[in-house]
Structures are given as structure tokens and as C-alpha cells.
Amino acid sequence: MPELKRTLSHLCLVSVLMLTACAGQTKPDETLYQRLGGLQGVTTIVDNLLYELGSNEKLIGFFAETDIDRFRSKLIEQLCQVSDGGCEYTGDSMAQAHSTMSLDQSHFDSLVNDLIAAMDAAGTPVTAQNDLLSRLVPMYDEVMHPQRYLETDSPS
Amino acid sequence: MVKPMLCFLSLLCLGSAALAESTSKILGTSALSQLEGASGGGIVPWATIGGYGSEGEWGAAASISGVQVDDFILDTGTVLVGVNNRLELSYAQQTLQVEELASGPFDAVIQQQVYGLKVRAFGHLIYERWPQVSVGLQQKYNQNPNIAKDVLGADSDQGTDVYVSASKLWLHALGGRNVLVNATARYTNANQIGLLGFGNADGSDYQLVAEGSAALFLNPHWAVGGEYRQKPDRLSSVDESAWWDAFVAWFPNPRIAVVAAYVDLGTVALWDEQRGGYVSIQITN
Numbered sequence: 541m542p543e544l545k546r547t548l549s550h551l552c553l554v555s556v557l558m559l560t561a562c563a564g565q566t567k568p569d570e571t572l573y574q575r576l577g578g579l580q581g582v583t584t585i586v587d588n589l590l591y592e593l594g595s596n597e598k599l600i601g602f603f604a605e606t607d608i609d610r611f612r613s614k615l616i617e618q619l620c621q622v623s624d625g626g627c628e629y630t631g632d633s634m635a636q637a638h639s640t641m642s643l644d645q646s647h648f649d650s651l652v653n654d655l656i657a658a659m660d661a662a663g664t665p666v667t668a669q670n671d672l673l674s675r676l677v678p679m680y681d682e683v684m685h686p687q688r689y690l691e692t693d694s695p696s
Numbered sequence: 697m698v699k700p701m702l703c704f705l706s707l708l709c710l711g712s713a714a715l716a717e718s719t720s721k722i723l724g725t726s727a728l729s730q731l732e733g734a735s736g737g738g739i740v741p742w743a744t745i746g747g748y749g750s751e752g753e754w755g756a757a758a759s760i761s762g763v764q765v766d767d768f769i770l771d772t773g774t775v776l777v778g779v780n781n782r783l784e785l786s787y788a789q790q791t792l793q794v795e796e797l798a799s800g801p802f803d804a805v806i807q808q809q810v811y812g813l814k815v816r817a818f819g820h821l822i823y824e825r826w827p828q829v830s831v832g833l834q835q836k837y838n839q840n841p842n843i844a845k846d847v848l849g850a851d852s853d854q855g856t857d858v859y860v861s862a863s864k865l866w867l868h869a870l871g872g873r874n875v876l877v878n879a880t881a882r883y884t885n886a887n888q889i890g891l892l893g894f895g896n897a898d899g900s901d902y903q904l905v906a907e908g909s910a911a912l913f914l915n916p917h918w919a920v921g922g923e924y925r926q927k928p929d930r931l932s933s934v935d936e937s938a939w940w941d942a943f944v945a946w947f948p949n950p951r952i953a954v955v956a957a958y959v960d961l962g963t964v965a966l967w968d969e970q971r972g973g974y975v976s977i978q979i980t981n
């Protein structure tokens with residue numbers, strides 16, 4: 541019985557710690573786009589990301605031939621779309637865009653680090669950062685294994 | 697024990713500055729160094745591969761930690777290397793010191809060495825739908841067989857733990873924060889993680905035990921959480937109970953992590969209600 545009591549008190553402690561996280565809840569009707577700071581906020585995040593990439597020796601090589609203006613505007617559009625900002629993404633599919641790169645996990649990790657740094661520099665709140673990352677991470681498989689998607693996507 | 701480890705840590709710290717640019721994993725995903733040297737929480741090994749080396753990279757970590765409960769102190773020094781975010785090799789040196797007055801039939805000191813191996817089988821902590829799943833081994837050598845075998849009746853002074861861990865970090869999971877959940881199943885014949893030997897009078901007596909951890913990242917630098925580690929209770933001479941902890945972890949940057957915890961080790965050998973504090977510092981390259 542004392543074992544059980546102790547177990548319960550531990551569980552309580554853990555759940556109290558967990559509950560403290562719920563304190564900073566956001567207004568329910570606010571979109572992620574708004575929490576990212578709207579068009580201005582998303583633009584700042586993308587510009588900061590380009591700045592980070594510019595000094596990322598691991599990744600910079602991939603962008604050697606890239607039309608940066610296009611990349612910038614497509615990425616802004618995409619972040620706006622996934623954050624419910626009402627934009628329509630008009631760029632290539634994630635499989636098409638990354639089809640020739642054969643990226644590995646370290647490239648993906650490195651880009652996520654740069655994106656986090658970009659959001660930090662833009663003053664993006666942590667919960668909005670997590671929310672955006674959680675919406676981008678499902679694209680991992682398509683970015684990393686584009687061949688799987690191009691085969692099934694290609695019109696026969 | 698602690699002093700040479702501290703020197704070693706500071707050496708590593710200096711060395712790590714030189715190697716700093718070569719690792720890519722996300723802050724916090726090296727995890728911490730658990731008591732037996734594996735990447736994990738404080739007392740539970742996770743499916744994480746230690747260090748910040750991602751695919752095509754390697755990472756290393758070293759830690760020192762101390763547990764102080766009512767009747768004894770456990771100091772641990774660990775080193776590990778993680779390769780390709782796939783393979784982890786680790787080593788831990790544990791020193792259990794019984795408080796003089798409480799020592800009874802024991803020597804004042806019990807030491808143990810643990811060699812660890814962990815392989816990530818499949819999945820990814822963050823990116824994939826499935827949790828990251830790893831399989832690990834911990835080969836343990838108790839240096840004081842007279843206590844384990846002669847006094848307590850353990851079968852052996854060495855043993856091998858085998859475990860499977862599944863870990864997943866859910867982004868934006870609770871109040872907009874990230875949550876890490878880990879479950880570990882361990883097949884072991886260790887008494888008090890091996891500090892009191894392995895098996896009992898009836899032989900090796902392996903058993904399957906469950907371990908779990910949950911942590912909430914308040915932001916990328918601060919996490920709070922709790923852990924549970926089920927323990928076998930197979931020595932007839934002394935009792936053994938489950939371990940618990942509640943921890944706060946701080947990841948100021950990818951070079952260093954600091955953890956402080958409240959631990960409840962329950963009954964250990966002759967002493968019950970062993971509660972107290974745990975502190976650990978980890979340096980990463």
C-alpha cells in the first residue's frame with residue numbers, strides 16, 4: 541500500500557510538471573500564420589534561413605545552381621500555405637524539388653537547425669516554432685526518398 | 697574518482713571545441729548519459745544514439761554524475777561514442793559508497809564497470825512516423841565479488857543485460873511543447889543494476905523488466921520529466937524495489953547538458969526509503 545501511495549505521488553508530480561506547459565495556450569482562432577507574424581514574419585524567417593544557409597558549409601553546395609529568388613518566393617508561399625495563411629503553393633512537389641540531391645539525415649538535421657536559428661532570430665515564439673516544424677516534418681520521406689514518389693506520381 | 701573525471705571532462709571540453717563543427721543533430725537529441733553509460737535519461741537507456749553525430753558523422757560524450765541518497769552515494773563516470781546515428785559504444789565506471797555508519801556487513805565501497813553497445817534498428821526520433829527503435833547490450837563487471845557472492849548470495853560477479861528501447865519526440869504535442877516518450881524492455885539478471893551481483897542461489901535467473909521515461913521540452917533548452925525503472929527482486933538476503941526519478945535537464949548548447957533530479961531508489965540492500973538527489977553533467981563534442 542505505501543508503494544502504491546508513493547507511485548501515485550510520483551505520478552502527480554510528473555503531471556503537475558506537465559500541466560505547467562499548458563499555461564501558455566494560444567487563442568484558439570489564431571492561425572499559425574498569424575502566430576508566425578503573417579507575411580512579414582514568414583518573410584523574415586525565410587530571409588534569415590537564406591542567411592543561415594549562406595554560411596552552412598554542409599549545405600551551401602546544394603544551392604550553387606539555385607535561382608535564389610525563386611527558392612525564396614516558393615518557400616514563403618509554402619510556409620504560408622502550411623501555416624493556414626491562405627496561400628496556394630505553386631512550386632514543384634517536394635519530390636521533384638529534391639529529386640537530384642540524394643540527401644541524407646545529416647543534411648535534413650542541418651537544415652532543421654538552420655530553420656530553428658532563423659525562427660529564433662525572427663523572434664518566433666517556441667510553440668509556433670514547434671507547430672511549424674511539426675507541419676514540415678511529415679514531408680521528410682518525400683524530400684529524402686523522392687524516387688518513391690516520382691515513380692507513383694508520374695502520369696503513365 | 698570524481699576528480700580525474702572532472703579533469704577528463706575539461707580536457708574533452710577543450711578538445712570538443714576543435715571538433716565542434718562536424719555534428720548536425722538537433723539540440724537535445726543526443727539525450728543524456730544514463731547511469732550505465734548509454735545515451736538515455738538518468739536511469740533508463742533510450743533508443744537515442746549518444747552524441748550529436750548524424751548520418752555520416754560521429755559524436756562523443758562524456759559525463760560525470762552523482763546520486764546521493766540517505767545511506768549511500770553512487771558516483772558514475774561515462775564515455776560514449778556514437779557513429780552514423782546508428783551505433784553507440786559506451787563505458788561506465790560506477791562507485792557505490794556506503795555511508796560509514798550504515799555500512800553493516802558491507803565494505804564501504806562497491807565498484808562496477810559497464811561496457812555498452814547499442815544499435816538503432818529502425819525509425820527516427822523525430823522525422824519518421826514510427827518511433828526510433830534500438831537494441832542494446834550492457835556487459836557488467838562487478839569488482840567486489842566478495843560482497844555480491846559471498847555475503848549476499850548472488851550467482852555471479854558479471855552479467856549481460858539486453859534491452860530494446862523505443863523513443864519518440866512528438867513536436868507540438870502538449871500545450872504547443874515537444875514531448876519525448878521512451879519505453880524500454882530489459883532482460884537482466886542484475887541485482888541493483890549489478891552493484892549487488894547477478895542472479896541468486898538458484899542460478900542466473902534472468903527476468904524481463906519494464907522501464908519508461910517521459911519528458912516535456914518547455915523550450916529547446918529546458919526539459920522536465922520523470923522516469924521509472926522496474927527492478928527484479930531475486931536475492932533472498934536483501935530486498936530490491938523499483939527506481940523513480942523526476943528531473944530537470946538543461947541544454948544550453950550542443951556542447952553541454954546538465955541534469956538535476958529527485959530520485960527514489962526505494963529499498964536498496966538493508967536500507968529502505970533511499971531518496972535523494974542526482975546531478976549529472978555531460979560534455980559533447
Ligand code: HEM
Pocket residue numbers: 599602603605606607610611614615618630631632633637638643647648651676677679680683
Ligand atoms: C521538409 C523539409 C524541406 C522543405 C519543406 C523544403 C522546401 C523547398 C521548396 C519549397 C523548394 C522550392 C521548390 C521550387 O523551386 O519549386 C525547395 C528547393 C530546394 N531545396 Fe528544399 N526543402 C526541404 C528540405 C531540404 C533539404 C534538407 C535540403 C538540403 C540541402 C534542401 C535543399 C533544397 C535545394 C538545393 C533547393 C533548390 C533546388 C533548385 O535549385 O531547383 N531542401 N525546397
